[in-house]
Amino acid sequence: MTELPLPKERHLRPFASSPLKKVAGWVILVVLFVFFYNLFSQGNEALRERLTPGFYIPLAAVTFLGLFGFFFLRLRRWSTLYNRGISFYGAGNEREAAGCFEEAARRSTNGVQRSVSVAMLGQCILALGEPGRALELFGTTERARNLKWGIPAAHRWMPNLIATCGAVLGDTASARAWLEEGRKRLGDTPPMYALLPEVVILCREGHYPVAVKTVDARWAEADASGGRDVRRLKLLKAFALDAQDASAHAAAIQDALAAAQPVRPGDFEALTAQWPELRTFMERRGLSVARAA
Structure with a gap:
């Protein structure tokens, strides 16, 4: 099997964390390490006395709730767009569904969300008569390889959709x-x-x-x-x-x-x-x- 092409749009390609996010994550880890090392090392009795449970318990709670709210809202935005796309797709309105799935792909927070959004977008585009474009989108899901464990059913039927694209285009060998x-x-x-x-x-x-x-x-x-x-x-x-x-x-x-x-x-x-x-x-x-x- 020949390797499938990928779409040019970055938000439709396999999900990957940006280098800036990776650097920021490492910086946060280093800062936390230095903080706790200084906190528990010798000669910091005054600092430990100031960091009482009345200080660090509320701080930990606020941090946890803030992070939970941030990721929950992002997940909710993706879920709303994806489910709206499913509703349009089920009603036979592939054009509106395609817009929802593309925006869901843009809002995805992990690889599985990106892959399933792009896979559904590919089905819409195929139904609208653009098998070449659909092949690019299906290329994203195949290259990512995360549907195998994330959504096994989608992983199993994806080759048949790719085969449909190839057959319609006249590439029967592929x-x-x-x-x-x-x-x-x-x-x-x-x-x-x-x-x-x-x-x-x-x-x-x-x-x-x-x-x-x-x-x-x-x-x-x-x-x-x-x-x-x-x-x-x-x-x-x-x-x-x-x-x-x-x-x-x-x-x-x-x-x-x-x-x-x-x-x-x-x-x-x-x-x-x-x-x-x-x-x-x-x-x-x-x-x-x-x-x-």
Whole structure:
């Protein structure tokens, strides 16, 4: 597998503490060491007498509460933005969701927050028809490698989203490699996001009969993936049948297209933006190819 590119924006790249923060942390540690060394070394009886419990207990409490409040507010800001993005994404409004996830990535306080925010942003961007940009964002999550222990489920299905990007872009060799990586990560767990890229690869490579058989044989998996992917798979089935013999499969094509009607503009943008043959098929069959607003 080739190494994925990374986005140019710093707040969308793998999380890393800035050198200034590291220096400040070391300075604080050195100051604390010198303070306590002087406090407990010989010849500082007067200082120890002044530092009574009435002094250092309130100081410790104020310091703790101040730090707790600072980090709690930062976490709350990130959580609010991320959850707002999830709400927009669930409602099918990927453009608004993308704005929330990008701001959440900017406000992230650790690597896992950054990775999951960028991963969700990548899904939005893919749905909006920019698989190349989505690959960059998924590159951040793969390079960071912190979802493996932070959010294991996301780590397992990430290769299948990367495979979808590659397949839509026509890079079927890379897509197949990532699909195989997805199988390794999933192990015995039910597949997630695996059927769509596999069918796209088959169609891209011209294996239309196999694509149709794959959709039919694994329809239970398609049902589990949810509404939009079900419609996308129905569209691909109709496209594959049409490519084989439009006349012979006329009834089956009509049935598939009836189930593939887009619910909202942009439902198929993830597939058609970089796949002119599929877009032409949709236009010829009277399906909307309007972009999401």
